[in-house]
Amino acid sequence: MNIPQEYIIQRKSVRHARINVNEKQEVKLIIPNSFSNDEIERLIEQKQNWIKEKLAEFQKEEILSIHIPPANILYLGEPHPKPRNNLEKWYRKEAKNYLSKRIDFLAKKHNFKFNKLFIRDSFNKWGNCSKEKNISLNWRLIKAPVKVIDYVILHELCHTVILKHSHAFWLKLSTVCPTFNEQANWLKKYGKSLFQ
Incomplete structure (x- = not known):
């Protein structure tokens, strides 16, 4: 197969290839510099069904x-x-700048302790908390409303106390972020718009 002309190919210094489908019906491929055109074609062929499903979702x-x-x-x-x-x-x-100040403020306000903050470039996660209590946040959150940003930060801060998504975790989250369901639904509904 040939690489579809409408697909956006970006070569970068990355280890693994990534495919991003957005609400504009754009298919973007982040490709390691070492990838040949044949390898790109094979990747597209392998992910063809997934790409079609994502495009259908955005419709x-x-x-x-x-x-x-x-x-x-x-x-x-x-x-x-x-x-x-x-x-x-x-x-x-x-x-x-904003997320580092905001997480410090919310951690102090709700008596959470975390180790380090990392601002990441992710296409499938808004945040993450490691066993070492290191928190990662997606830089694209800066586009979201403050309440949504606070929800993601508080979600990850709760993981510093309860790592798994257990009943106790959701109970803890509801005490520090009572409207978390609203913010989570906002991300599900509009999150892909932040990748524009």
């Missing part, structure tokens, strides 16, 4: 209904003037 999903003027971007759930420099670099810098 049913609602897109974030915030009107963003062309000169603006999404920041903390609201339109924000677009920076002149590299957009992703700006987002990552803002995410590191």
Whole structure:
């Protein structure tokens, strides 16, 4: 098979290939620099059914209904003037600054202790907490409303106490984030819009 012309191929210094399908019906492939065209074709062939399923899902999903003027971007759930420099670099810098302050504030407020914070680039996770109490947050969260960001942070902070998604975990989360179901549903409904 040939590589479909509408697919977006990005070669980067990464170990593993990744495929991202978004609500614009775009299929983006993040490919290691060492990959040949034959290897890309094999990857697409292997993931063909998964790509079709994702495209079908997006036809049913609602897109974030915030009107963003062309000169603006999404920041903390609201339109924000677009920076002149590299957009992703700006987002990552803002995410590191805001999320590090916010997690410190929420941890202190609710008596949680964590080890280190990492700002990650992930296509399938908003956050993660390791056994060592290291917390990772997706930089794209900086686009989400503050309540949604707080939910993800508090979710991971609860994992510093209860690692598994047990009944006790959800009970703990409900005490520090009573509306967590609303925020979780927002991410399920609009989360893919943050990958624009």
